[in-house]
Amino acid sequence: MKKNKLRLSFPEDEKNHIWLPLLLNAYAIMDEGVKRDIERYEKLGYSLACKRGCSSCCKTHRDIPIYPIEIVGIYWYVIEKVKEPFRTKIKNSLISHKKGQPCPFLIDGICFIYPMRPLACRQFNVFNNPCSPGEDPFYTRPKDVLKPSEHYLGKALYETTPFYNVYTDDERVEFINSGKLNALTRILQNYPWIELARRMDSLKL
Secondary structure (H helix, E strand, C coil): CCCCCCCCCCHHHHHHCCCHHHHHHHHHHHHHHHHHHHHHHHHCCCCECCCCCCCHHHHHCCCCEECHHHHHHHHHHHHHHCCCCHHHHHHHHHHHCCCCCCCCCEECCEECCHHHCCHHHHHCCEECCCCCCCCCHHHHCHHHECCCCHHHHHHHHHHHHHHHCCCCHHHHHHHHHCCCCHHHCEEHHHCCCHHHHHHHHHCCC
16 A cells, blocks of 8 residues: 555554554545545535534434444554543443443543544534534535545455455455445444453553
C-alpha cells in the first residue's frame, strides 16, 4: 500500500499483531476517501457542519455496524494503549452499558476510542446545519449527509480480507461483493462489551 500521511502507525504493535496493519491500512484508505469526498461536496457549495467536540451521531444512532476485525482493534486499543484515568472510565461505561443505548465509548461527550473508531463512524458526515438535539439527519435530511464513494469503502474492506483467511484477488472481491463480509457485522451498541471490561481487569497495565 502506498504511504498515506493519514495512516496511524504503531510499529512495534504491528510487528506483534499481523491483523493490525490490515486494519490501519483500511482506516487510512477510508479517511483519505472521506477527505476527498468532503472536498467534492464543498466545491458544490456544501459546508461541513461536523465540528470538533460534536457527538450528536454517537448519541442518536442505534445501529452502527462494526466488522469483526474492528472489534479486535477496539479490544487491542482499549487493553494495550489506553491509560488511566481514561481506562477506568471506559471500564465503568462498558459495565453499565445496556443493549440499545448510545455508544459506550462516548464518555463525557468524547469518543474514547477515536483513533480506532469504526469505518461507519469515519464515513458519517453532515453538511450545512448542525444536528438538532436527538436528530438523526440520515432520516430527517438525507441530502445533507455525505454519501461516501463506494470505491473507497471497497478498497478499505479489501485490505482486511486476509483477517478472514481470504487471500487471492478473485476470492477477496467475491467475499466483499457477495455480502459474505457484511453478514459478519455486528451492531456496536448491541455487542456484549462487558467481556472487554473483564479482559481489562485481567490485563491491567
